[in-house]
Amino acid sequence: MDLVLGSRFAAVFFVGGILPNPLDIRFQRVSGLSATIETTTVGEGGQNLYTHRLPRRVGYNNLVLERGFVIGSPLNIEFNIAMSLF
Helix, strand or coil, X not given: CCCCCCCCXXXXXXXXXXXXXXXXXXXXXEXXXXXXXXXXXXXXXXXXXXXXXXXXXXXXCCCEEEEEEECXXXXXXXHHHHHHHC
């Protein structure tokens, strides 16, 4: 399997607002992209029929990037040249 074709997700770093950055990395699997919002329930003053849920805090899971492959790395370019001449 071609390593680049098997990598479906990219991590793009905006350094100085320039895109694409030579430090872009591709990954085969990404997990942990989620957020949870904690809420507080507040009863409405005067009328006890209604309650409101107000946001308190946003929590994020750990982002897991698996099987990374650097695109445009000088080491990768030299490796590909060496392997093509072998």
